[in-house]
Amino acid sequence: MLQRRRLLQAAALLASGGAAAQPAAYGDEDLRHAALLRDLALRDNAAWRLVEALTTEIGPRPAGSPADARAAAWAQEALRGLGLQQVRAEPFALRIWQRGPAAARLVAPVPQPLVMAALGNSVATPPGGIEAEVAWYPDLAALRADTSDRARGRIVFIDQKTERSRDGRGYGAAVGARFSGPVEAARRGAVALALRSIGTDRDRIAHTGAMAVDLTVPRIPAFAVSVPDADLLARLHGRGQPLRMHVVLEARADVEAVSQNVLAEIPGTDLADEIVLLSAHLDSWDVGQGALDDGAGVAIVCAALGVLQQAAQQTGRRPRRTVRVVLFGNEENGFDGARDYGTRHAAVRHQLVSESDFGAGRVWRMASRVQPAALPLVDAIAAQLAPLGVERAGNDGSPGPDAAVLMRRHKWPAIALGQDGTHYFDVHHTENDTLDKVDPAALTQNVACWAVVAWLAAQAPLPFGPAPL
Ligand code: ZN
Ligand code: ZN
Numbered sequence: 001m002l003q004r005r006r007l008l009q010a011a012a013l014l015a016s017g018g019a020a021a022q023p024a025a026y027g028d029e030d031l032r033h034a035a036l037l038r039d040l041a042l043r044d045n046a047a048w049r050l051v052e053a054l055t056t057e058i059g060p061r062p063a064g065s066p067a068d069a070r071a072a073a074w075a076q077e078a079l080r081g082l083g084l085q086q087v088r089a090e091p092f093a094l095r096i097w098q099r100g101p102a103a104a105r106l107v108a109p110v111p112q113p114l115v116m117a118a119l120g121n122s123v124a125t126p127p128g129g130i131e132a133e134v135a136w137y138p139d140l141a142a143l144r145a146d147t148s149d150r151a152r153g154r155i156v157f158i159d160q161k162t163e164r165s166r167d168g169r170g171y172g173a174a175v176g177a178r179f180s181g182p183v184e185a186a187r188r189g190a191v192a193l194a195l196r197s198i199g200t201d202r203d204r205i206a207h208t209g210a211m212a213v214d215l216t217v218p219r220i221p222a223f224a225v226s227v228p229d230a231d232l233l234a235r236l237h238g239r240g241q242p243l244r245m246h247v248v249l250e251a252r253a254d255v256e257a258v259s260q261n262v263l264a265e266i267p268g269t270d271l272a273d274e275i276v277l278l279s280a281h282l283d284s285w286d287v288g289q290g291a292l293d294d295g296a297g298v299a300i301v302c303a304a305l306g307v308l309q310q311a312a313q314q315t316g317r318r319p320r321r322t323v324r325v326v327l328f329g330n331e332e333n334g335f336d337g338a339r340d341y342g343t344r345h346a347a348v349r350h351q352l353v354s355e356s357d358f359g360a361g362r363v364w365r366m367a368s369r370v371q372p373a374a375l376p377l378v379d380a381i382a383a384q385l386a387p388l389g390v391e392r393a394g395n396d397g398s399p400g401p402d403a404a405v406l407m408r409r410h411k412w413p414a415i416a417l418g419q420d421g422t423h424y425f426d427v428h429h430t431e432n433d434t435l436d437k438v439d440p441a442a443l444t445q446n447v448a449c450w451a452v453v454a455w456l457a458a459q460a461p462l463p464f465g466p467a468p469l
């Protein structure tokens with residue numbers, strides 16, 4: 001089948017007089033259909049209805065929990081409700097982390113309560129908690145540079161700040177403190193790790209998130225304090241007084257569980273064995289409703305596939321390649337879903353991997369990671385998105401987290417639609433990640449963008465891959 005197609009493609013190249021000199025291009029009909037999809041999406045509010053239902057009827061859905069299983073059942077039902085027939089779940093085993101009650105307070109120089117949240121994968125403290133002097137570091141780099149004994153027997157505090165940015169670079173620069181801070185502190189003999197929340201808000205709410213586990217160092221309790229609490233610690237540290245902190249934290253790590261990826265697709269026609277993959281992640285942290293992270297992404301990619309299906313029914317035009325939505329399980333704490341998908345589908349050619357996982361802001365730019373010969377096609381996709389306010393960015397893009405795992409592991413090509421994340425990290429991984437933060441009009445614009453990208457990736461006269469890494 002594959003060989004026959006290649007022969008047909010070679011014959012088509014010859015018939016066109018040798019395509020080497022001719023940049024690849026879309027036909028007018030495909031571009032007209034893209035415009036139709038865009039208009040259909042802009043008249044539709046399916047994405048809003050989906051995120052409203054997911055946050056209202058399911059709520060927080062940490063991987064492997066009963067709510068995660070309910071979310072997977074809900075998602076399959078919702079996808080069928082969009083007229084899609086090829087809907088299924090692919091289960092996988094994983095080890096999960098479960099939060100228990102936790103509290104922290106400053107003991108000296110001034111007793112004060114601290115608003116905190118344990119980090120995912122943190123171990124529990126002993127039942128009576130841990131009390132120790134604080135070893136204060138301005139950022140992760142300072143901790144890494146410390147070759148002294150200062151952290152030994154202490155609670156390391158990293159005062160890493162997160163700068164607000166449209167494209168999330170401030171988060172990217174800061175998140176290492178959360179992810180690697182506990183291991184770096186444990187290596188230096190610390191008894192616990194605390195840090196300023198990786199977030200851009202000024203609210204008295206702590207941001208959770210995953211931390212790395214390194215089996216060569218002891219696992220220590222780790223938690224984030226709210227930004228105003230971190231400010232308090234910084235002021236007291238500035239006064240030159242030693243700080244003492246107490247933390248008590250319950251948690252269970254490495255609990256055996258099952259989660260699943262949810263898949264839905266529109267089968268392709270002549271290139272049905274190639275996959276155009278749109279994705280989001282179905283799991284969320286246990287705090288909040290997972291509205292922005294990543295209920296919005298779930299709603300956007302499901303609605304985009306729904307628009308393609310609706311258009312196929314109206315016009316009889318189905319995509320050449322199979323367009324598949326995957327809602328990944330456990331993005332938040334280990335990428336188990338992405339890794340399971342990659343293993344199961346490793347032998348299948350992927351024309352595109354992509355993910356919507358940056359909240360509910362409008363798409364403002366499109367980056368790619370495709371082979372050079374496909375660049376004219378990707379530029380043509382960007383031109384279709386220009387009326388939606390989207391700029392073309394470079395060919396060094398990185399898609400969302402799960403899709404990036406797949407891109408790097410399999411060299412599958414990618415398109416990244418960059419959303420406006422100016423306010424995303426105000427609520428990310430907190431109790432404040434709730435439905436009221438979602439703007440229905442911005443969701444609709446996202447759906448229109450993804451519908452166009454999916455369609456034109458499916459119709460492309462060339463493979464987009466392999467991705468240049
Ligand atoms: Zn996410
Ligand atoms: Zn997240």
